Amino acid sequence: MIRLLCSLILLMLWHSAASAASKYEDSVKELAEGVAAEAIKMKKSRLALLDFVDSTGEVTPIGQFLAEELATHLLVAGELKVVDRKLLVATMEKHQLTHLDTSQAKAAKKVAKALRADLYVTGAYLEIPEGVQVTAKLIGPYTVFPVGAARAIVPKAGPLAALLKQANAPKPPAPATLPGPTTPVLNAHENELYKVSVMAISRQDDQIEIDLLFVNRSTHPVKIGCQLLDTYLLDEQGEQWRQDVAQNREGLCTRGIELNPRRQQHASLSFIATNKPPKGPVTLHYHETSPRPDRVVTLDGLKLEAAPVAEAETPAPQAADTPTP
Numbered sequence: 001m002i003r004l005l006c007s008l009i010l011l012m013l014w015h016s017a018a019s020a021a022s023k024y025e026d027s028v029k030e031l032a033e034g035v036a037a038e039a040i041k042m043k044k045s046r047l048a049l050l051d052f053v054d055s056t057g058e059v060t061p062i063g064q065f066l067a068e069e070l071a072t073h074l075l076v077a078g079e080l081k082v083v084d085r086k087l088l089v090a091t092m093e094k095h096q097l098t099h100l101d102t103s104q105a106k107a108a109k110k111v112a113k114a115l116r117a118d119l120y121v122t123g124a125y126l127e128i129p130e131g132v133q134v135t136a137k138l139i140g141p142y143t144v145f146p147v148g149a150a151r152a153i154v155p156k157a158g159p160l161a162a163l164l165k166q167a168n169a170p171k172p173p174a175p176a177t178l179p180g181p182t183t184p185v186l187n188a189h190e191n192e193l194y195k196v197s198v199m200a201i202s203r204q205d206d207q208i209e210i211d212l213l214f215v216n217r218s219t220h221p222v223k224i225g226c227q228l229l230d231t232y233l234l235d236e237q238g239e240q241w242r243q244d245v246a247q248n249r250e251g252l253c254t255r256g257i258e259l260n261p262r263r264q265q266h267a268s269l270s271f272i273a274t275n276k277p278p279k280g281p282v283t284l285h286y287h288e289t290s291p292r293p294d295r296v297v298t299l300d301g302l303k304l305e306a307a308p309v310a311e312a313e314t315p316a317p318q319a320a321d322t323p324t325p
Contacts, residue, residue, distance in 0.1 A: 024157040027131075032073035034150025035121060035136050036080055042138075042147065044118035047074065048083040048111075050100070052123035052134070059219045062163045066125055066134055066154070083115050091115055096291055098193060098220040103292055105144045112141030119147070127164065131155045187284075187299040193218045193291055194259065198284065199266070202305040208233065208241060208271040210284065210302075212252070216259035224267070225256035225290035232285050233271050233302075235278045241271040256290060278304060 039047060049071050052063035071082045091114050092098070097107040100120060112120070120139040125132050131153045138148035156164055188197040193216070200211040216222045231253055233241040248254055252267040259265055269284075283300040 023155045024160065027152045027154045028069050028073055031134055031136060031150055031152035031154070032070055032077060034152065035070065035138065035148075036074060036077060038138050038148030038150060039080055039119060042119075044138075045079075046081045046083065046116055046118045047121050047138075048088050048115055048117040048119070049085070049121045050088075050123075052125055052136075055124070055126050057124075060167065062132075062160070062167060063123070063125060065159065065163055066132075067123060070121075070123070070136065083117055088115065093221055096223045098218055098222055098291055100139055100144050102144055105142075106293070108144050109142055117141060128153070132160065132164070186302055189297045189299060190217065191292070193222050194224065196286075196297070196299075198299055198302060200305065201282075201302045203273060203277055206272065206274040207247075208273045208277070208304065210269045210271075212267045212269065213264060214257065214259060214267060215264040216261055219261050221261065222259045223256055223290045224252070224259060225288070226253040227287040227289050228253035230285070230287035231269065233278065233282045234285055235282045236280055239276060239278065241273055241278065241282075243270060244272050 035047075039045070049067050051059045052066045054060050054063060068085075071085070074080050074082050088111075091111050095107045095110045095114070097104055097111050100108055100122060108120070111117075118141070120141060121136055122139055123134060123136040125134045127133075132155075133151065133153050135149060135151045137146045139145065140147045154160060186198040186201065188195060190196070195215045195217055197213045197215075198210060199213050200209075202209055214224050228243055228245065228248060228251075231243060243251075243253065247270055252269060257265055257267055280303075281300070282302050282304070283298055284302060286297040286299065288295040288297060
């Protein structure tokens with residue numbers, strides 16, 4: 001009797017797991033069919049799938065998993081082609097495409113053309129009591145606007161359940177650390193991709209040097225660059241100090257810097273100050289070329305550190321004359 005009861009319990013558990021797995025496959029298939037139907041309706045056949053994001057807009061292992069699951073179902077259906085993920089990531093890095101919005105429309109167009117992609121597919125997910133609500137959007141590569149969408153509720157089963165459990169697990173408290181010395185920031189600007197801080201501005205001989213700290217706030221690599229001739233210093237009287245082309249061949253406004261996600265890096269700008277060095281606060285007129293083309297950032301209230309004053313040499317004391325015997 002006990003053996004029969006155990007067998008019934010095991011059978012029920014197996015049936016429940018099999019049912020959940022079946023519902024999971026059906027829901028992902030439903031999402032893939034919705035995406036395929038929208039693409040076929042527009043007579044598009046080649047899709048580029050980006051990693052899905054959570055409710056805060058961050059790419060997570062769950063979002064990456066859901067994007068891969070959708071791509072697999074689309075390939076199995078055989079009606080559409082899907083761009084290889086590694087190729088997509090490499091091409092986005094090459095053309096400095098970090099995300100899809102109107103500010104990066106030119107880069108999105110270049111990436112789509114290089115990959116021969118008809119549409120981008122982005123997605124977002126939200127955990128709800130019934131499961132995980134997944135919304136996929138089809139984005140036109142030339143307008144960077146949504147042209148279609150599909151939605152499905154995926155059960156919390158299989159690998160997805162394990163990923164959710166890991167994501168929702170309480171994180172261990174961070175070890176207590178004593179606060180260390182911090183460098184004061186003179187001024188800063190931040191946007192959705194990066195933060196730039198002016199750490200120091202000083203004059204040495206006929207050069208004004210500005211030390212900048214860039215921090216990548218996004219989940220993708222970011223190329224930082226500026227326009228050499230239109231990035232300059234300006235004082236309250238309208239006087240300008242510009243960069244010397246010869247001394248900035250390897251600088252921020254010519255070579256630029258590459259920043260990986262959540263990383264930071266220092267960079268410097270050098271301006272000529274031979275004729276009339278500034279006496280009061282100055283404003284940095286920063287003309288950005290990458291990652292946001294033709295954006296201007298102004299950082300004002302920058303006071304130059306006093307130039308080091310060379311100490312006057314003290315003459316050595318002369319020996320007193322002594323009479324000869």
